Amino acid sequence: MTMMKAGLFLAEKNVAMGELEKPITKNGEALVKVSFAGICGTDMMIYFGKHPRAKVPLAMGHEFSGVIENINGESEFSVGDRVVVEPTLSCGKCEACLAGQSHVCKNLKLIGIDKHGGFAEYTTVPLDRLHPIPDGLSDAHAALAEPVAVAVHAVRRSNLKVGDNVAILGGGPIGLLIGLMAKRAGADQIIVSDISPYRLDKAKKLGLFAIDAKEVNVTEEIKQRTNGVGADVVFEVAGTQITANQMIEISRIQGQIVVVSVYKQSPLIDIAAMHFKEISLTTTRCYSRGDFEKAIRLMATGMVEVAPFISHELPLEEIAKGFELMENPDVSLKVLFQPN
Incomplete structure (x- = not known):
């Protein structure tokens, strides 16, 4: 039995370095040596003990890049290829x-929640969940393909048109992307609205009004700022009752709300207020494969610069510090x- 180091979720607000058995690939899988995660x-929801599917001990991490160490089955990939992982696992049925x-x-699962993910030296990944990292795109930047794909999917789900006014409630990584x-x-x-001066400063540097x-x-x-009209499209990305109220208040008549947040508690929604303004409500979940491929292409061509989003790079041994940050x-x- 070969062991590997892993950063493990052990209990509410308890993550620590430990060991797991190095996984063995099944047919149709690759063994990926993780570069960045x-x-x-x-992951924060799991860390706070709020995720119903996460079982301890768990190597979290579903945003990661790596290098193929072993392939079990036919594939266009080769050992040594740099890859980024699309972590969704669907039933196909x-x-x-x-x-x-x-x-x-209906039965969607995720690497890093339902099986060990990128907070480990190695993890196994279905071959159809791998994407090549283009030349010129670093492993660190490629690790952000997943959140970029979430943002691509959210905007593509919207009715956003050239010249529209957009409001984003929540200035975390997804909101800013x-x-x-x-x-x-x-x-x-x-x-963009938020309560963190640090994140509002990031928004300003990205050319957004904070x-x-x-x-x-x-x-x-x-x-x-919209001449009393309100925003054409509102993206709700904070997941609080306050922003659930605001998203209706700031939407223009016949505007659109796109809910990106995964709410920990179901909010109260003023349907009557939406009714009188004929507001359209759209929800999002994850991203399609096409969204993921577009995210990689946008980063590789420099159309989306993700370097400003990376505030810290740490060795896995500092997993507790990372979650504290x-x-x-x-x-x-x-x-x-x-x-690694």
């Missing part, structure tokens, strides 16, 4: 999968680990 909001919409599979995607899609004003929700009334500010949005945006 990022902490996501879902439900009506969503059969309709080509596997990202909304949506801002960049909205800019590429032709939005005019892109307004609102400090602790200092100003978000609804009044957005109404003022992510608990404080005033000092962190995206923390990457290097297991």
Whole structure:
């Protein structure tokens, strides 16, 4: 039995270095030596003991890049190829999968939640979940393909048109990436609200208009900046009752709300207020394979620059420090680990 080091979730707010048995590939899988793996909001949900499927001990991490060490089965990939992992695992049998919409599979699972993920030296990945990393795209930047794909999917699910005013409630990595995607899609004003000065400063540096929700009334500010009309498209990315209220208040008549957040508790939604404004409500889940491929291409061509999103790069041995940093949005945006 060969062992490998792994950063393990052990209990609520308890992560530590440990060991797991080095996985053996099944037919149709590759063994990936992990290069970089990022902490996501879902990892934080697991860390706080709020994820129903996460079982201890677990090597989290579903945003990661690596190098193929072994292949079991026929594949266009070769040992030594640099790859980024699309971590969704669908059943292939439900009506969503059969309709080509596997990202909304009834039985959707995720590497790093339902099986060990990127917070380890090695992990096994189905061959059809691998994407080549283009020349010129670093392993560290490639590890952000997953959150970029979430943003691509959110904007593509919207009705955003050239010249539209966009409001984004929540300035974390996904919210800011949506801002960049909205800019590429032709939005005019892109307004981001948050309560973290650090993240609001990041928004400004990315060319977005930032609102400090602790200092100003978000609804009044957005109404003022849109001549009293409201935003054409609102992206809700904070997942709080406050932003669930604001998303309706700041939407224009016949505007669109795109809910990207995964709410820990179901919010109360004022359907009557939406009714009187004829607001359209759209939800998102993950991303399609096409979205993931577009994300990689956007990063590789320099159309989306992800370097500003990486606030820390740490060895996996500092996994506890990484999660402590992510608990404080005033000092962190995206923390990457290097297991190898």
